[in-house]
Every structure is written in structure tokens, then in C-alpha cells.
Amino acid sequence: MLAVTRAPLSVDALAGAVEASVRARGKGCGAVASFAGLVRATHQGRAVRYLEYEAFDALAVKTFEQIRDEARQRWPDAALGIVHRVGRLSIGDASIVIIAATAHRTEAFQVCRYAIERVKQIAPVWKHEFFEDGDAWVEGAVADPADETARARALAVACA
Amino acid sequence: MLAVTRAPLSVDALAGAVEASVRARGKGCGAVASFAGLVRATHQGRAVRYLEYEAFDALAVKTFEQIRDEARQRWPDAALGIVHRVGRLSIGDASIVIIAATAHRTEAFQVCRYAIERVKQIAPVWKHEFFEDGDAWVEGAVADPADETARARALAVACA
Amino acid sequence: MRVTVRLFARLRELAGAEALTIDVPTDATIADVWRQVTDAHPSVAPFDRAISCAINASFARMSQPVSAGDEIAFLPPVSGG
């Protein structure tokens, strides 16, 4: 449920796994929120041909575990799944799927939003865009999992 | 994409249809948020055996269309899918799936949240719970699609 | 004139019918139709202040006039999602 994969992503498959994990703990959930990030056809006005995602797989999974643990501190009964795809992706492919399962919907949306914000802040994953006339690595946040300011920002966005 | 069905729901299937509709308009989307409501095993402390959902199908679909139109007023580029299941549902089954596809993630979460709030306010759908020792219809909001106060409340929750 | 009435969920169960055919005066409103329904099925009267209504599968106000052949639906408070 916290993984890096080269295979196409499925919300249903990950949601099924997350829901099964909730049942295995003897709990139930009434609300499942998901987020999928899709490859867009343009970036800053340039036509994208395809993307490649690269990850430091072992560290990325640990990062997802940290994000899950952070979420549980705030939302103790939440179950979270995060799968990031790597390798070559076409326009419209999902690069990431996040599932948050909770008793009620407000928390499901919050946990899901929190997780994607944190992934973007700290997961060791890189996007490489290929255009008709060149390519570019996208470089966003300097990953610092111990940065409490960044974490507070993600919480604020999630619980706005 | 706006429907009432007796068949099991799939996030992937509905998301695929919503994304295809976006492409058909010559647009793209980078963010897809979904919400699924699942049948819970207990309601106010009583063990639920199963549920039945009933809908006024034709009016429910019109209501979903209204919700989509309302969403487009606020988020012009958003694409929305809403499918509600009716008939007998077991614990863990999804009763509703909502998909919101937008360029960026903030709006995807907002549109998705707005839609589920509005469904709960105005969609002509009824939940009938069956317990070990009886049954009960759940009765929530008095549906009034023209009530601007309710609509403003849904917007406020979505854009909190 | 004759109109069709559709009842849903607990209204349907209380009235023991999902559809009724009733005769109403030509100047009748949906509220008049509802009164005839509650007269014939007093068990649904407690919904008086919590009812929504639709005419020919479009939401409507209780003050709206009805026409011959219309399908009037009465909806108890909803619980979808």
C-alpha cells in the first residue's frame, strides 16, 4: 500500500487493499477519498511528449511510511495508501495514486490532501519532461522530512 | 457520468469516463480527486446487516446535472462524474462514487467535496438500514435545490 | 382532472403504495394534491413540513399548479451519499 512501481496504477486496486487493511484491524470505514496525479500534455506552454519519473525506491517507501505515521498522529483511525509510478509515462497516465480511508468524509479529504502535499515536499521522486525540442528535469522542493514548517504548511492546506 | 445504477461501482471506470470527456473537449487534466461512500457496519451503535438505497432515478440524474452545472459556474474547467448505487448493498460496498477532474489538485479536491455535500443536501435518494432487530429509514435534509443558503454552505465546506 | 402521485421511501411504505391516481380540481396546486394524499393516507401527514415535491421529474414548489396527466412526486427528507 506504500510502494513505487513501474506498473499502471489503479485507484480501485489500491482502495481495495486499504479497505482490507482497515477490516483486518477490525474497523470499518465509511469514506474513501483518492487523489490521482495525471501527466499533462503541456508544461508552461510547451507540448510534452512524455515523461519519465525516477525515484530512490527504498527511500521513497520509507518516506511514504513517514507520511502515513504523521497522518496517524493527527487522524488516528485513518488508513492511507500511496503508490508512485516510475519509468516512462504517457499523457493522461497516472503518476501517483493516494487513498485515504476514514470513518467520515471530512477526514478522508483531509488525509488525502495532507498526503499529496507531503509527497510533493519530501518524496525522493523526480519528474523528467520530454518535449518536441528538448527535455527538462523538474526541481521543486528541497526534501527535508524533519522540516516542521513544511509539515505545518501541509497540515494547514489539508485542514484549511 | 451522472447516473443511478444497481451495479457495483468502480472509481477507475468512472474516472476513465470523466477523463475521456475532458480530452473530448480538447482539454487536459492533471488532478483527479474521488470520493467513495461505503456502507458501514454500524449506525449509532447498532449492527447493520445490510442497506437498501432507493432513488427517484430520473430526478436524481437531473439533480446531479444541476450539481455539475453549479460546479462549472465556480470551476469552469472542472469535469465531474457522480454515480449513485441503489438496491441492496452489503457492508463495505460503495454507495456513491464522485470524480472531479481539473488542471490542478486544489480545485479537484474542492469540486469533489462540493459535489458530495450537494448530493447529501438535494439528491432524491434514501437509505434504508436493516439491523438484526428491525430497520429504519434515514432521513436527513429536506431537499430544496433552490435553497441558496444550503448551496453557500456546501461551497464554504468545499473551499474552507 | 386526473394526476398521478409517486411516493418514495418511508412515504411509500406508510401509504402502502408507490403510485396513486387521484382526481383533483382543475385549479389544484401541488399542495392541494398533497392534502388529498394525506386525507386518504393520514399516516403520511407528519411529513407536512418536511416534504419536497417534483412535477414530471423536476423539482417544484408546493404552490405550483398541476395539469391533467401530471406526475407529482412527494419526497421525504433525503439520505443519499
Added chain:
Amino acid sequence: MRVTVRLFARLRELAGAEALTIDVPTDATIADVWRQVTDAHPSVAPFDRAISCAINASFARMSQPVSAGDEIAFLPPVSGG
């Protein structure tokens, strides 16, 4: 002592290698390892202030000491999601 360095994304491309084996003093920190990498591959030096690092697949601080056989990873700013 000998440590392994892993480079990712644009760092990897600029250095032309995804892994390096380098010898460092026994009291070396991750910052010392990074200096050796930038000395050998000046093209990655501009990342000086925007680098994250990990040791044996756990995030670390640049001030952390390294041990023989450690795997030190340098990460440019991330762009997952």
C-alpha cells in the same frame, strides 16, 4: 575508508554516473563526501545549497559522520506527485 555514493535525476546526468565509489578519511561527514563529489564533478556544485542527502536509504543531515561501506545518496530538489 570506502563509501558508495548514489546520485539521482539531474545530479546523476550531470555527473554521468549513478554510483561512485570514493575513499574518504575515517572522520568524514556527508558534507565531506559531497565536497569530494563536487571536486570530481564540478558540474554538480551548483546544487550545494539545494541538496538533500541520505545514508543507507534513510534521510540524514550533511553533518552526519559516515562509516566504511555506507551508501550515501545525494538528492536534487524533488518533483514527485
